[in-house]
Amino acid sequence: MEKTMRAVVTHGIHDYRLEQVPVLQPGPGELLVQVEACGICAGDLKAFMGGERFWGGSEFAPYVEPPCIPGHEFIGRVAQVGAGYDGPFQVGDRVTSEQIVPCGTCAYCKRGLYWMCEPHNVYGFKHYLNGGFAEYMIFPRQARVFAVPEQMALEDALLIEPFACAMHGVDRARIEKGDVVVISGAGTLGLGMIPYARRFAPAKIIALDLKEERLALARRQGADLALNPAQDDVSAQVMALSQGCGCDVYIEVAGHPQSVLQGLQLIRKKGRFVEFSVFGEKTTCDWSLIGDAKELDLYGSSLSPECFPKTIAGIADGSLPTAGVVTHILQLEDFEEAFRIAAQGGIKVALRP
Known part of the structure; x- marks a missing residue:
């Protein structure tokens, strides 16, 4: 040794x-x-x-x-x-x-x-x-x-580790059949969330990112739509898919203040907002959107409790795809x-x- x-x-x-x-x-x-x-x-x-x-x-x-x-x-x-x-x-x-x-x-x-x-x-x-x-x-x-x-x-x-974290973040969202789900950030966490979220039978999974190569991977991972907020009218497309109400679930994994503010606008009343990012700068928002205006459920997500065995099995059997x-x-x-x-x-x- x-x-x-x-x-x-x-x-x-x-x-x-x-x-x-x-x-x-x-x-x-x-x-x-x-x-x-x-x-x-x-x-x-x-x-x-x-x-x-x-x-x-x-x-x-x-x-x-x-x-x-x-x-x-x-x-x-x-x-x-x-x-x-x-x-x-x-x-x-x-x-x-x-x-x-x-x-x-x-x-x-x-x-x-x-x-x-x-x-x-x-x-x-x-x-x-x-x-x-x-x-x-x-x-x-x-x-x-x-x-x-x-x-x-x-x-x-x-x-294994980042996809296990992704699994915990999706579990926190309590996705239901027929939900419109927005995942903001198609880095490793977001790409791991997409196929796992699909297991809960949402109506649509919409991935957001500023980089086209990441959006291409998001589509391959199973996103129904992959949009660039700098180029696409994300709000119009989300509203069109949700009877004008907004998404049911917004999962923030971009780690940028603008992604948080975007989510508070896109999410419907009584929606579920999951935050799983480490920020390099502080984020401020109008908290009346969370309370009086929309009565949102806010969930933090940290690490990957009890998710390693399921993640290892999912990667091994291909249900959590990893290519690229x-x-x-x-x-x-x-x-x-x-x-x-x-x-x-x-x-x-x-x-x-």
Whole structure:
């Protein structure tokens, strides 16, 4: 076993460095995992760019605690098991883990809401919980670990974590048969939401994005309409499909303030608005639209509780299609280029050690 490894290390905003760091040894009940690849999340990108949500500000305490190794969308193989490990995995098994490692003792964990765990330890943001932009990483004893099928292509396996998040966001929307559903943002999350939302028999699924290549993928994923708000009269088309009322469900995954405001206009009275984005800037709106004018149901969505097994099965059997969603896989030493591609519109960009 190597004593050191290559890893991308966060030191500060725009200050990420490729370094040679020690390979940690697994403690009691832990797994040492050799990373196969790790995707770049929008959250990773916004942390790199200095988003207040990650580095603290007037409303947020700092979430990133450097030095740390980013990355929470990883696939790997068990390289070593710690003393006393009594789980189902052994050396050589292909595995992944949910992005959060719940403490098991806080009030949320005790209520079964482990994804809302008070310490909220997500891989890649804390110096004591390093992520997958490295050759090796540790899965702690409390990690929620799942087997990844050997025959699953890497490009497919890389979508387990984001598609599991997409599944949770759709579940929060409580889509009903005959609903008109708008999904704003045809990045990885939006593209994962479209085929899963189809399972609930909506009348129409309308995908929105500003990039034509993403809209083309949205159509391939099963969207009935794929519209560009900068070119198409989205409001007119949504109203035409909904007897002039507006969409029943609006799921916001673009992460842009204008997408939020657009949704509040497009959604019908008594509609359901789901927010699943990390924003780089603050968003303001007329809250009377939410209350007095429309009496909307607002749902936040975070992470992917209980969704990994269903997502792995859906990717494996093809019911959650993945073709074309992973657009770039670069080597670890090319992380700066990978971040640049992700910032300029690459859909799912990943790093491979």
